[in-house]
Amino acid sequence: xxxxxxxxxKHVEYVLGFIVSYYILILLLTVFYPLEINKEYxxxxxxxxxxxxxxxxxxxxxxxxxxxxxxxxxxxKSAIVFKEDKFFYYHPGINPVSVARATVNNLxxxxxxxxxxxITMQVARLLEPKKRTYxxxxxxxxxxxxxxxxxxxxxxxQLYLNLVPYGSNIEGxxxxxxxYFGKMPDHLSIGEIAALSIIPxxxxxxxxxxxxxxxxxxxxxxxxxxxxxxxxxxxxxxxAMKEPLTASRREIPRLAPHLCYRLKTQYPNENSIRSTxxxxxxxxxxxxxxxxxxxxxxxxxxxxTAIIIDNATREVLAYIGSADFExxxxxxxxxxxxxxRSPGSTLKPLLYGIAIDKGIITPKMIITDVxxxxxxxxxxxxxxxxxxxxxxxxxLAGSLNVPAVKILSEISPQILINKLIEANFYTIKQQKxxxxxxxxxxxxxxxxxxxxxxxxxxxNQGIYKSLKYKNSQDxxxxxxxxxxxxxxxxxxxxxxxxxxxxPVHWENTxxxxxxxxxxxxxxxxxxxxxxxxxxxxxxxxxxxxxSGEGVPELNGADKAxxxxxxxxNSVDYNSPKDWFIIPDELxxxxxxxxxxxxxxxxxxxxxIDYYIPGISSNETCTxxxxxxxxxxxxxxxxxxxxxxxxxxxxxxxxLAPEIITFFEENNIHYLxxxxxxxxxxxxxxxxxxxxTSPIHENEYFVNVxxxxxxxxxxxxxxxxxxxxxxxxxxxxxxxxxxxxxxxTPPEGKVxxxxxxxxxxxxxxxxxxxxxxx
Ligand SMILES: [Zn+2]
Ligand SMILES: [Zn+2]
Numbered sequence: 001x002x003x004x005x006x007x008x009x010k011h012v013e014y015v016l017g018f019i020v021s022y023y024i025l026i027l028l029l030t031v032f033y034p035l036e037i038n039k040e041y042x043x044x045x046x047x048x049x050x051x052x053x054x055x056x057x058x059x060x061x062x063x064x065x066x067x068x069x070x071x072x073x074x075x076x077k078s079a080i081v082f083k084e085d086k087f088f089y090y091h092p093g094i095n096p097v098s099v100a101r102a103t104v105n106n107l108x109x110x111x112x113x114x115x116x117x118x119i120t121m122q123v124a125r126l127l128e129p130k131k132r133t134y135x136x137x138x139x140x141x142x143x144x145x146x147x148x149x150x151x152x153x154x155x156x157x158q159l160y161l162n163l164v165p166y167g168s169n170i171e172g173x174x175x176x177x178x179x180y181f182g183k184m185p186d187h188l189s190i191g192e193i194a195a196l197s198i199i200p201x202x203x204x205x206x207x208x209x210x211x212x213x214x215x216x217x218x219x220x221x222x223x224x225x226x227x228x229x230x231x232x233x234x235x236x237x238x239x240a241m242k243e244p245l246t247a248s249r250r251e252i253p254r255l256a257p258h259l260c261y262r263l264k265t266q267y268p269n270e271n272s273i274r275s276t277x278x279x280x281x282x283x284x285x286x287x288x289x290x291x292x293x294x295x296x297x298x299x300x301x302x303x304x305t306a307i308i309i310d311n312a313t314r315e316v317l318a319y320i321g322s323a324d325f326e327x328x329x330x331x332x333x334x335x336x337x338x339x340x341r342s343p344g345s346t347l348k349p350l351l352y353g354i355a356i357d358k359g360i361i362t363p364k365m366i367i368t369d370v371x372x373x374x375x376x377x378x379x380x381x382x383x384x385x386x387x388x389x390x391x392x393x394x395x396l397a398g399s400l401n402v403p404a405v406k407i408l409s410e411i412s413p414q415i416l417i418n419k420l421i422e423a424n425f426y427t428i429k430q431q432k433x434x435x436x437x438x439x440x441x442x443x444x445x446x447x448x449x450x451x452x453x454x455x456x457x458x459x460n461q462g463i464y465k466s467l468k469y470k471n472s473q474d475x476x477x478x479x480x481x482x483x484x485x486x487x488x489x490x491x492x493x494x495x496x497x498x499x500x501x502x503p504v505h506w507e508n509t510x511x512x513x514x515x516x517x518x519x520x521x522x523x524x525x526x527x528x529x530x531x532x533x534x535x536x537x538x539x540x541x542x543x544x545x546x547s548g549e550g551v552p553e554l555n556g557a558d559k560a561x562x563x564x565x566x567x568x569n570s571v572d573y574n575s576p577k578d579w580f581i582i583p584d585e586l587x588x589x590x591x592x593x594x595x596x597x598x599x600x601x602x603x604x605x606x607x608i609d610y611y612i613p614g615i616s617s618n619e620t621c622t623x624x625x626x627x628x629x630x631x632x633x634x635x636x637x638x639x640x641x642x643x644x645x646x647x648x649x650x651x652x653x654x655l656a657p658e659i660i661t662f663f664e665e666n667n668i669h670y671l672x673x674x675x676x677x678x679x680x681x682x683x684x685x686x687x688x689x690x691x692t693s694p695i696h697e698n699e700y701f702v703n704v705x706x707x708x709x710x711x712x713x714x715x716x717x718x719x720x721x722x723x724x725x726x727x728x729x730x731x732x733x734x735x736x737x738x739x740x741x742x743x744t745p746p747e748g749k750v751x752x753x754x755x756x757x758x759x760x761x762x763x764x765x766x767x768x769x770x771x772x773x
Contacts, residue, residue: 023149026145026149030146035146039162039163040058041058042055042056042058042175043056043264043270044066044271044273045259045260045263045274046273047274047275047278048275048277048471051184053253053277053279053282054252054253054260063169063171063172063178064162064163065172065271066172066174066271067161067162067174068272069154069155069158070186071184071186072154072157075188075190079190080160081119081157082231084122084197085118088118088120088153088157089153092145092148093118093120093145093146093147094118094121094141094144094145095118119157119160120156121141121143122164123147123156123159123160123163124141124143126163127163161185162174166203167204177192178252179249179252180195180196181246189239189243190226190232190240191219191241191243192243194219195247197222208245209247212247215245219245220241255279255283257321258319258320258321258337259277259316259319260275262469263275263470273470274471275470276310276470277316277317278318281308282317282318284570284571285308285320285571288566288567289563290324292562292566293324293543296543299551299553300545301543301544301545301554302545302546303331303336303545304542305321305323305337306542307319307540308539309540311456311535311536311538312536313468314456314465314467314468316467319337320337321334321336322334331547337448337449338447340427340446341446341447341526341527341542342443342444343446343529344442344519344527344529345401345404345518345519346446346451347416348518349490349494350416350420350423350481351404351408351411351416353481353482353487353489354415355410356485356489357482357486357615360411360617362392362591362611363392363393363492363493363596364392364393364593364596365595365609366391366594366596367389367391367392367407368388368390368406368658368659369387369395370386370662372658373741374406374409377436377438379401379405379438381400381401382401383500387400388663396493396494397496399520401441405437405438408439413436413439416440420446420454423454423481424464426450427445427446428444428446428450431444442522448529449540452467452538452539452540455532456533457482458482458487458491458533459534459535459538460487461484461583462481462484483612484586485612488583488586488610491580492516494516495515497512501519501556501557502561503557503562506562506565510565512565513565513572513573515533516532516534517533517561518530519555521557524550525552526549527543528543528559528560529556530556530563530564531564534572535578535580536572536578537568541560541564542560543563587610587613588610588611591607592605594621594623597620597623598619599620602651603621603624623654625651626649626651627649627673628647629650631647635674635675635676635678636675637676637680638676638719640680640681641681655670657723657733657736658733660722660734661734664734676758676759678759680758682719682758686719686758687717687760688717689715689723689761689762691754692713693711693712693713694712694752696764696765699768699769700766701769702745702771703772704770704771708744709743710742711740711741712725712732712735712741713740716756719758720757721737722734722757723757724755725752725754726751726754727746727751728746728750737756746768747768749766750767751763752765752766
């Protein structure tokens, strides 16, 4: 017993010794010949539902797509293993039985056959293609053993499926599956799997699309073998046999090219990038935009971009970077969504929203829309007309420029700039030191992506979150840009349909989606914008030419908005069922219709307005003032000259100087306070205005090419509220006492008069020479 045990022990030692030295040898060889698996794969970009949007050739012009482990279905796995290497799961990389058999065959027939190749050895060969010599065969065997030591069986099979050639420049089962069957490998039928398993051995004679009947025959032979081996249930084999082979080389999809290129650049190390795009919405929108521009092309409007955002998740569902990617002539490959353009009026809703949160304005508040000069900057409205007095809501809906600049100058451009930076406007961050009041009229550069992100924040109760393009993108920022009350008021204003920027020709002919939207047209009519939202989606649209060429017909209302409406109708035809609800903290109150302020003692025309308790201004209306006048309403009195009898009181509009100027200039009738009692002691004792600039009888050189202006400035008595300036006896402007105004005088002798609101007057003369240097 003892003897035989020793002998047995010795055998064990031999075997163990052999295995140990075998592994030591392989490890030693690995140090000198390390295994390198660095194959480049085609980048593919997928939709949110994992359908293929776009694929890119490798740098060697191959279609070599990376098959994920989970895409290798049990059916695919067993069919391939059955066909290529039945003992794949049992051998250590080389199959000694088939090596022996092949060697015998080779010796007997005197030629080399490849029968001994395991899947692992094939992988070794695909990783390092070499001439077929005995030495290389040996090297392959070594590599195969190495592979087996370093990788799992599934990983080796995955490598095989990724590299196996399918003829031409197609490599790997995923590329073949996409190109020949238009589907991902995990969606292949058993018939398709069988067809794909036989092509790699004879890629020239079995070329799908050329001799499909022959391939079908060959496929069915293998399906029969599958059946005999009991690989699949008989009924599946039956179905597969009947399945006609429709394979042929098809075009790889090229959807959303701009975003796909962008993602490929952004994630250079990912073979497969899953985007947030919705294939159906992307397809439809691409088509709508392309056809829309085809109709406008003859007007010289050659490009358009659009972006569609899911408001709940901020995921981008459609990304149309140009009207036609294939159109080289008009820069189709330019990604217009990231192009920096002038926003026109599209930043106004944010400005009004900020002003609401600062308590300065509410929707029914009255603001003046008259020509004004803000430190040398004189904004004009789009139609070059002014409205005098207008509500905040109409000023925003009508996209008036003067009220917007007025509000911006009140809150200061810096506040708006900071908000834009908070809302991730990278472009604004870059330009922040060069921006002024014109910012809100488009005097800056932004991208469609930034604007759409901003509007999506307004649609989400004022909360900004960064947009998502990639499925697993988690680095997001969240910032409150507007209060939910303010966001709601802005939405209400932007939802009204009675507005000057409603597209002509649209009204009665087509379905108008219920959305909040704002248009914009940049200076020189180079950019037309329309950005809208409902509860579900935000859609941004830009139209123009990538060359920057302006077009007289281009504007946000008539050109960009119809496209916005079409896109909304295509993604969300009947959305309004789920509209925004009034936030709890938003309240309503009665205000005076003449000012939008809390009704004062004389206000009797009241209307309802939204306000934010504790935030919105509680200023009382003073739109009227009480004045003592004589019986014929020809003289007004103050308390010092009020007679004992024979007077009455009357209410007169309490107008701001700029509005008086506007009414006077435009011959608009308004109720004027009668001149003050000429016998009034205060009138006689109070000093008349003293003009401090310009200086009486001085000569002034005015550089007209530089639009130089002269300041009008005066001192007044304490009882004066407003002064009125006249140039050469013609009314020029009124001003609050103590406020300087500017003017460009005509050439020659100029008479300047200043009267105060008590009727006291001063005249001076200056001499003006125009220069142009
Ligand atoms: Zn009032
Ligand atoms: Zn008086």
